[in-house]
Amino acid sequence: MKQYTWTVTEEQAHERLDRFLTIMESAWSRTQVQRWIKDDHVKVNNENVKSNYKVTAGDVITLAIPEAEELQVEAEDIPLDVVYEDADVIVINKPRGMVVHPAPGHYSGTLVNALMHHCKDLSGINGVIRPGIVHRIDKDTSGLIMVAKNDHAHESLVEQLKAKTTRRIYKAIVHGIIPHQHGTVDAPIGRDKKDRQSMTVTEENSRDAVTHFTVLETYDKFTYVQCELETGRTHQIRVHMKYIGYPLAGDPKYGPKKRTLDIAGQALHAAVLGFDHPKTGKEMLFEAPLPEDMEKLLSHLRSK
Incomplete structure (x- = not known):
């Protein structure tokens, strides 16, 4: 059984317990954390509480993850x-x-x-x-x-993800013609109050989110971009590109309702992944070529 202990600071006070734990450990899902709390694996000051408990400064929170x-x-x-x-x-x-x-x-x-x-x-x-x-x-x-x-x-x-030392580079096709070569979107992301299945840029109950983008090619009404994640929030690139007015082509959740390009889902590909090997510490860097459907889209756009 793995044990964790945290003491809540003034800055962390007033968060829901389940959200506090997902902030402390980004790899844990809210659903998993809520299950641990329900099963009494989480205690606040040695007492069982509910997921919606608001933590206060000085609270000692313990988690014992079962085998x-x-x-x-x-x-x-x-x-x-x-x-x-x-x-x-x-x-x-x-x-x-x-x-x-x-x-x-x-x-x-x-x-x-x-x-x-x-x-x-x-x-x-x-x-x-x-x-x-x-x-x-x-x-x-x-x-x-x-x-x-x-x-x-x-x-x-x-730990590497939390320290922002991994490299995650995506290739995407977005609506609109981006007029500048490079840009950074620094805008916090949280749940959309109007649609709990979607994320949005918001200051309320959000987490910091940073996406760097570079324009690779421009076409009639579309732009081919490279996006590098500094953080890794749910739907981050999709939300950020919509936020600045260039939603992903084919995106059924954040893109235009009318289908514009022939692709089953958003035109987004995780092209580059880099991290330090957990045992040797050696820098590892991998690249995956664009899938056939995105290559076809680019060929189509270049020919217009």
């Missing part, structure tokens, strides 16, 4: 594009349309199902549903994702 249960998610023989693999990490080039981990409505056909068939050794820090998963990319985003094969690797990779 990972035997996985109930079934291994499935699904082909994987393995970019790199050793005893500690595996890097996958995920296809568009594949969900990363099981969730209600998606208990099979996910990257986790495929990984469980491919390799038996995955970290158990994220429990039975998300073994090995350090970070996520959306179902309809293609590209590189790193997976931890043991708890030491998992903790190292999560």
